[in-house]
Amino acid sequence: MIRFPRGGQRFFGPLLLLGALFAAHAQSPKDANFLSTLGELREATYSGKAGIVERLGQSGHPSVRAVLTALLEERLYYRNSDQKVFIAKSADSDPLNLIDPLSLKNSGSAPAANLTQIGTNNALRRVVRMAVARFGLSSPSASVRLDAAREMLKSLDDPTVALLRERLGVERNSSVRKEIATGLALAALDSPDTKTRLAAISTLKGGLSQDVRNRLALLLDKSSDGAFIEKDENVRRAAASAVAAIDRWRTFYSGFQTLFFGLSLGSVLVLIAIGLAITFGVMGVINMAHGELMMLGAYTTYAVQLAMPGHTGISILLAIPAAFIVSGLTGIAMERTIIRHLYGRPLETLLATFGVSLILQQSVRSIFTALNRSVITPDWMSGSLRLNDAIEITYNRLYVVIFTLLVFSLILAVLKRTRVGLDIRAVSQNRAMAKAMGIRTDWVDAMTFGLGSGIAGVAGVALSQLTNVGPNLGQSYIIDSFMVVVFGGVGNLWGSLIGGMSMGIVNELLEPYAGAVLAKIFVLVALILFIQARPRGLFPQAGRAAEDK
């Protein structure tokens, strides 16, 4: 167990700050000591390195955590020329951006060939991880402490348990306390006292983690000679019921998670289909170039990001209106030059817009080459939200659901609350009457098509965060989006929303049993059969407006 000089671990946080202040000054004896210990890492064997790591931990130097994390992530190097140890910002770049291990400030860069990495192996990494976790446990940030406690649960030994017990006394954050209590209970399962074991099981019963469940299940196993490993029957019974309880909750939560995955896949489907729902549904125009308008939106995101390097987060937000404008204008141009002449001839529009889609694809290929472009995901969109031990939701899935709902309500608002929306609905319901009322139907057609196309562009921004941005992006989504619109009922935005969401959920529910591709095939076949039963979709348009289509 690590003993910190002068006072316990709880003083480590302020100490870290102080250390950082002093680091700018000349090397103290403590710094020198730290550096020389660090230097030993260069030559030591793996087992020798483990001892050095322990000693580094005991040194209480403010840079220990950064250095050990770097070692864990294989970012610790020494310079071949002067044997000085450095932390690299990331191990992949060349030249490597170096950080001084004492001051933790940038100290230039050097080609990777001039540096030697300080290697690790699995056993060493385990030691380092524990050392880092011990530090983390005394961090001022609750989330760091939580991660550290979780890390420690993976390898419980006597010193760890003692440390956890000590922390339990001072810890204020409830979730960290819970994690520590779980750790202590896990350790208590090995206790010779039956009561202690029973108490531990009742603590663990409320948990959700797979590790806890497996550990409890071990109590029910038999050893090779047929006798139970756990001698006491009451303990076994309690363990069995705890395992069952955990399993029940985990199943419940995994169902919840599948539902959420389905919703997020459904959101993508809704997003790609909703523009089509306007052009196909409201105007009766089959726009085969819809996928390519999404592709334009994705490439706009790429171009905006290229134009403002270093501002990934803002560039994504700016890309949304930019993509709307680019795709919307393309759509209006299409409407004015081609589609306008083909109204009332849906099969012709289908072919002509397909021609446009080929031209758009090839022009993107000519401008950006056929290679996939990578759009950088901003920091606030990567990573995942951990609700509890059983549910983890990646942020990009979460954001796509929110984004879809936003876009959807915005479109509804435009259609229901604005003058343009009123015109669009009037023209779609009865063109001749709307015209007689003085609505410029030509203009409304162009606006409607522009709106649908613009939304395709916005969908493209979202897609750029989820898949590869390449010339074939649109082709891979066009059939899906048509299926959503047809399934939901042409001319019905709510139908598209419900249709897309339910297609997404069904897909995710089937996936564990059938695999991704087969699930998709099932959904397609189911839809083909569904259209036979209800040729007008889930929510068919009723009344004269439908018949005029």
Next chain:
Amino acid sequence: MVRFGNSIAGRDRGGAWFLGILTLIAIAVPVLNILVPPSSTFHLSAYGIALIGKYLCYGMLALALDLIWGFCGILSLGHAAFFALGGYAMGMYLMREIGPRGVYGNPILPDFMVFLNWKSLPWFWHGFNHFLFAAAMVVAVPALLALVFGWFAFRSRVTGVYFSIITQALTYALMLAFFRNNMGFGGNNGFTDFKDILGFDLHSDGTHAVLLVITAVALGASYLACRAIVDSRAGRVIRAIRDAESRTRFLGYPVESFKLWLFVFSGIIAGIAGALYVPQIGIINPSEFAPINSIEAVIWVAVGGRGTLYGAIAGAVLVNYAKTYLTGAFPEVWLYALGALFVLVTRYLPRGIIGLLPSKDKVVPKAALLGESHEESARSRQAARS
């Protein structure tokens, strides 16, 4: 309404021209390949034969499409599925024919199955070592798919663009399915490395020349069959369905069965075309199911001229010749050209290039050529814009 003559030589002048050219090709190709020495400029290489063979197979697919689209108003965006299924049936026979000459030398299992560590032949592969069985399947499998799919679709009156979209979904679903390795159709790579057909070496010019003649005969025969159908009394009903489906139904004709049988027949022609395509090209893989292939076939028909049969074939040959030329000489330009073709033909050439030729007969009413029924055009007139 339509005044195609009863005898082909009499009124169907375009058809007569087409059959004449086809006969010329069937005679000239073997002659130019076998009798003309390779040193001569008139010598036709094996590549040239395969290319012409490919065009003729595509012509058959276009013919099948024109039969339902041009005459019955059914726009299928999944017709390449029937083509590919016929091709796969033929490919299975050719794979079994390889026998122990494969890379792994297994006398029963094709190479890809040995590679996937399969121990026995899946049930649906049995029988494909007999050519006649395979030939029967070439007809039966596309026919069955067309029958089942068409029965569902026409019975519930899925028409117009809805039908187009679900046929597209059908071929897309089939493509995804055939890409899967455990479907037992070679996954990604499909079938290739064929050795011979009925004992004739597939790498010899002679076999290719014979295959080409067979393709030409099949195309000619399909043309005559389609012509016979559209010129018959049933053909009149079929055209009536295209022009006014509800009216035809009210007159007491079983519209659904007419559509269904025509669709099945069209699927069979497409299947045979695919079966002839595979031995000449030497490969079949799931990308044949790609939705774009079906849409491309539609544009061949539109370019050539819908509702003429021979126009569709001419369109297929012309567009594919342009494709071969452009993808070779200016690969960048091909998609632009194809895209522009789609736009220009639909916008300015509703009758295709055949419509440019001087003709004494008003062959097809304008509304039909515009791809809409009278009922629809009446509505759109009502909703007219300007």
